[in-house]
Amino acid sequence: MAPEMKRGSFWSWLWVIIGALYFIIPLVSTFDFSLRAKKGELSFLAYTRVFMDVKFWDTLGFSLLIAIFTIVLSIILVVPTAYWIRLRLPQLRSIVEFISMLPYVIPAIVWVFGAIRTFSGAPFFLTNTYFGTYVLLVAGYVVLALPFVYRSIDVGLAAIDVKSLTEAAQSLGANWFTIMFQIILPNLKVAVLSSSFLTLAIVIGEYTIASFLVGIKGFGPYISMVGQNKTYESSSLAIISFLLTWGFMGLIQVFSRGKAEGTLAGAH
Amino acid sequence: MSRNSLNTNPNKRDARKARPLNTTWHKWLGVLPFFAFALLFVVLPSVNILAGAFKTNEGKFTFKNLVGLLEPSILNAYWVTIKISLTTALGGGLLGFLMAYSVTVGKLPKPVRNLLMTFSGVASNFAGVPLAFAFIATLGRTGLFTVLLKNLFNIDLYAQGFNLYSFWGLSLTYMYFQFPLMVLIITPALDGLKEEWSEAASNLGATRAVYWRKVALPILTPSILGSMILLFGNSFGAYATAYSLTGGFINLITIVVGSQIKGDILYNPGLGYALAVGMVLVMAVMMTIYYYLRRRSERWLPK
Amino acid sequence: MKRSILWVVSAVMILAMMLTACAKAPAGGEVASDDPLADLIKAAKEEGTLTVIALPRDWCNYGEAIDTFKTKYGITVNELNPDAGSADEIEAIKANKDNKGPQAPDVIDVGYGFGPQLIEESLVQPYKVSTWDSIPADSKDPDGYWYGDYYGVMAFEVNADVVSSVPQDWADLLKPEYKGQFALSGDPRASAQAQMSVYAAALYNGGSLDDVTPGLEFFKQINDAGNFVPVIAKQATVAKGETPIIMRWDYSALSDKDALAGNPNIEVVYPASGTIAGIYIQGISAYAPHPNAAKLWMEFLYSDEGQNIWLKGYCHPIRYEEMSTRGVIPADLAAKLPTFSGPIAFPSIDQINNAKQVIADNWMSVVGADVKE
Numbered sequence: 001m002a003p004e005m006k007r008g009s010f011w012s013w014l015w016v017i018i019g020a021l022y023f024i025i026p027l028v029s030t031f032d033f034s035l036r037a038k039k040g041e042l043s044f045l046a047y048t049r050v051f052m053d054v055k056f057w058d059t060l061g062f063s064l065l066i067a068i069f070t071i072v073l074s075i076i077l078v079v080p081t082a083y084w085i086r087l088r089l090p091q092l093r094s095i096v097e098f099i100s101m102l103p104y105v106i107p108a109i110v111w112v113f114g115a116i117r118t119f120s121g122a123p124f125f126l127t128n129t130y131f132g133t134y135v136l137l138v139a140g141y142v143v144l145a146l147p148f149v150y151r152s153i154d155v156g157l158a159a160i161d162v163k164s165l166t167e168a169a170q171s172l173g174a175n176w177f178t179i180m181f182q183i184i185l186p187n188l189k190v191a192v193l194s195s196s197f198l199t200l201a202i203v204i205g206e207y208t209i210a211s212f213l214v215g216i217k218g219f220g221p222y223i224s225m226v227g228q229n230k231t232y233e234s235s236s237l238a239i240i241s242f243l244l245t246w247g248f249m250g251l252i253q254v255f256s257r258g259k260a261e262g263t264l265a266g267a268h
Numbered sequence: 269m270s271r272n273s274l275n276t277n278p279n280k281r282d283a284r285k286a287r288p289l290n291t292t293w294h295k296w297l298g299v300l301p302f303f304a305f306a307l308l309f310v311v312l313p314s315v316n317i318l319a320g321a322f323k324t325n326e327g328k329f330t331f332k333n334l335v336g337l338l339e340p341s342i343l344n345a346y347w348v349t350i351k352i353s354l355t356t357a358l359g360g361g362l363l364g365f366l367m368a369y370s371v372t373v374g375k376l377p378k379p380v381r382n383l384l385m386t387f388s389g390v391a392s393n394f395a396g397v398p399l400a401f402a403f404i405a406t407l408g409r410t411g412l413f414t415v416l417l418k419n420l421f422n423i424d425l426y427a428q429g430f431n432l433y434s435f436w437g438l439s440l441t442y443m444y445f446q447f448p449l450m451v452l453i454i455t456p457a458l459d460g461l462k463e464e465w466s467e468a469a470s471n472l473g474a475t476r477a478v479y480w481r482k483v484a485l486p487i488l489t490p491s492i493l494g495s496m497i498l499l500f501g502n503s504f505g506a507y508a509t510a511y512s513l514t515g516g517f518i519n520l521i522t523i524v525v526g527s528q529i530k531g532d533i534l535y536n537p538g539l540g541y542a543l544a545v546g547m548v549l550v551m552a553v554m555m556t557i558y559y560y561l562r563r564r565s566e567r568w569l570p571k
Numbered sequence: 572m573k574r575s576i577l578w579v580v581s582a583v584m585i586l587a588m589m590l591t592a593c594a595k596a597p598a599g600g601e602v603a604s605d606d607p608l609a610d611l612i613k614a615a616k617e618e619g620t621l622t623v624i625a626l627p628r629d630w631c632n633y634g635e636a637i638d639t640f641k642t643k644y645g646i647t648v649n650e651l652n653p654d655a656g657s658a659d660e661i662e663a664i665k666a667n668k669d670n671k672g673p674q675a676p677d678v679i680d681v682g683y684g685f686g687p688q689l690i691e692e693s694l695v696q697p698y699k700v701s702t703w704d705s706i707p708a709d710s711k712d713p714d715g716y717w718y719g720d721y722y723g724v725m726a727f728e729v730n731a732d733v734v735s736s737v738p739q740d741w742a743d744l745l746k747p748e749y750k751g752q753f754a755l756s757g758d759p760r761a762s763a764q765a766q767m768s769v770y771a772a773a774l775y776n777g778g779s780l781d782d783v784t785p786g787l788e789f790f791k792q793i794n795d796a797g798n799f800v801p802v803i804a805k806q807a808t809v810a811k812g813e814t815p816i817i818m819r820w821d822y823s824a825l826s827d828k829d830a831l832a833g834n835p836n837i838e839v840v841y842p843a844s845g846t847i848a849g850i851y852i853q854g855i856s857a858y859a860p861h862p863n864a865a866k867l868w869m870e871f872l873y874s875d876e877g878q879n880i881w882l883k884g885y886c887h888p889i890r891y892e893e894m895s896t897r898g899v900i901p902a903d904l905a906a907k908l909p910t911f912s913g914p915i916a917f918p919s920i921d922q923i924n925n926a927k928q929v930i931a932d933n934w935m936s937v938v939g940a941d942v943k944e
């Protein structure tokens with residue numbers, strides 16, 4: 001029996017508690033402020049006002065929809081690519097990584113103006129219709145989330161032996177689709193989940209791209225609008241959007257739980 | 269049939285022979301969608317920005333904007349931004365790593381891990397105006413925490429010299445979204461650390477410290493480095509939080525870009541684009557350093 | 572004789588019919604002055620949409636203006652980026668030159684100093700609203716490319732629950748009792764509002780319309796006294812007490828006061844020695860996808876109704892003088908605007924642009940109110 005000790009426990013708890021405190025204290029302050037909409041007493045008035053605002057629901061629904069499309073498109077684009085790079089084209093890895101890091105350093109405001117200029121004219125004319133604009137919006141968010149998604153997937157792939165798995169599957173007669181959907185993706189469950197979390201949070205809260213492409217239809221611009229002129233509602237809205245995003249992520253986790261258990265962490 | 273499984277042989281040609289499907293065009297097909305997308309939505313706008321860096325307000329060609337990058341206040345802005353990015357990448361990276369460690373190798377209960385993961389997902393993007401205000405509400409002069417410390421423990425933070433509206437205050441605020449990001453990125457890698465390895469190491473007489481130094485950390489280093497570069501970039505490009513907290517009074521490059529492109533006053537978008545190009549260059553330098561370090565750390569890993 | 576009576580009766584009947592027909596002609600009982608605009612209204616309705624940018628609903632009561640326009644003419648209004656600054660609006664026009672889609676703004680509302688640039692860079696098309704003549708001459712471009720819409724006056728917005736003795740004048744800002752309590756509503760290197768605060772300070776602390784450096788020095792003094800907080804103040808930070816004294820346009824301050832409704836109590840004070848006015852101007856984009864809707868919007872804003880909506884939002888509409896001589900300003904609205912008898916300076920475009928440059932270039936070096944490391 002290995003002298004594997006419970007030594008981890010105390011420090012593990014300590015770090016998690018420190019982290020938890022760091023997370024929670026600023027939220028507590030915001031929450032406290034949001035309760036003061038009525039002078040001299042604590043009340044949920046700021047919350048009811050937000051929930052009764054039609055624009056809250058409209059913009060939230062809109063951004064959620066955009067987020068879903070973004071997540072799906074990201075995964076479709078990134079997973080096969082990262083997989084292929086690892087397997088066959090390692091020489092391209094540096095290029096792909098650089099591309100995936102570019103969105104980081106291009107400030108969103110610079111990107112959105114560049115994108116509007118590029119895509120509003122010939123030959124794309126993307127921005128002439130609402131639909132085209134939404135396509136551009138999703139593309140923008142995929143670009144924005146790219147560093148996170150790529151890094152997550154890449155780290156996830158690093159943890160499994162891609163070559164062996166693929167060879168083993170191929171020697172058993174699997175084609176590429178089977179390999180991708182039944183071998184690779186299940187093993188990337190954690191990475192795919194965490195990149196989905198990140199993308200969802202990014203899209204819901206994003207302000208710059210949304211405000212220039214769709215204006216106050218987006219949730220981010222809505223939050224900003226409230227923040228300018230409604231003090232207590234902006235705090236309550238911050239808490240609400242925090243809880244909402246958290247809830248959605250919990251849902252994603254629940255949905256994937258059935259398949260998450262019993263993943264192969266890589267055959268050796 | 270010769271099985272080249274457990275391919276510790278870096279000679280890729282051997283591996284390929286075992287696969288009949290490996291025609292050249294087929295190989296490139298797999299990455300085509302990504303490159304097409306990247307070309308359209310990353311490269312094209314970037315080229316537009318690059319072109320914009322060379323234009324004046326009227327659209328004529330000029331080098332003036334690039335020369336403008338060498339102005340001392342702008343160079344200072346780059347430096348301050350790099351400093352805060354390094355600080356929060358290291359600080360956030362460390363705390364994030366420790367937390368991720370706790371819920372993976374540290375074997376805390378599954379519910380704690382799930383909670384941490386979802387919370388990290390949300391917190392990593394809780395940035396901008398709400399985050400800035402949350403910290404003002406916590407650590408500002410009239411912040412909850414500040415007042416609490418004063419009333420309960422008689423500690424006056426601001427008299428001691430603490431100031432939320434400072435480099436360190438901003439770093440503290442940045443770390444709020446940095447270390448959850450680290451948690452999210454590094455957890456899959458920590459999951460990949462096999463228990464068998466640590467057991468095997470201890471069977472051979474290694475203490476935990478040795479195990480970490482010689483087995484676990486070397487394996488994890490590429491991922492840790494990769495995550496930290498991500499954190500660096502995240503902080504480097506942050507705008508809304510800094511603007512909301514320090515009101516543009518701190519000399520960060522994103523704020524300078526913003527004031528050129530967005531503001532009511534300065535309005536020199538050509539310079540703004542040139543600044544963005546400068547930011548890309550800085551990231552390119554960081555990436556190069558990262559590649560070098562990673563290549564060194566991956567030397568002995570099976571590929 | 573009977574024939575003449577017949578003629579008279581027929582004539583009267585025809586006249587009566589014509590009169591009733593005329594009385595019914597204006598749609599929905601609208602003001603008869605809409606008639607000259609009938610063609611414009613029709614063309615605008617055909618376009619069906621108006622895209623606006625940088626119009627926060629709480630700014631000058633734009634929310635009500637937009638809603639009234641929508642219901643009155645049945646035209647959808649697409650509201651882009653309410654937080655955009657003047658430069659954003661200009662950039663949005665430029666970026667959307669070939670684009671007739673929903674991101675291209677039809678109309679813009681920018682700072683006074685941007686007028687010449689709008690013409691130089693061919694960003695706007697000329698249009699003279701029907702009430703053109705009642706717009707003061709120095710607030711509009713003679714060819715109709717841009718035209719002043721409203722102005723605001725710089726004031727102190729004070730959280731009266733936190734600050735027991737409210738500052739009344741510029742010199743008060745230096746008092747030690749206000750340590751760590753004063754902030755600006757923007758970065759003077761990027762925000763027009765913050766710039767005008769510095770400009771105003773200059774005017775009444777040893778400077779003039781052409782010499783703005785005393786303003787910078789004054790803020791340096793505030794910073795040295797430890798009274799300056801280097802954060803961008805908003806309604807929330809004032810309400811929290813983190814920045815209980817700030818400088819803002821009076822209409823923003825007054826609408827904050829309404830929004831907070833006593834929680835906390837806000838006082839809006841014009842500095843006694845004097846203050847400054849800031850004019851904003853309107854223009855129709857040269858590349859507007861819906862030019863007729865844009866023109867109709869302008870007609871609406873410059874009508875008595877539109878101007879009074881702005882007045883409700885505490886802005887001083889540009890046609891105020893003319894409207895008050897005609898007596899079309901409701902007394903209760905007129906009473907809402909606080910009176911101030913001190914000097915209010917109205918800088919010219921050149922003076923503003925000059926001051927902008929000086930402040931932006933020298934804020935950091937003179938005031939040094941940068942965030943400490």
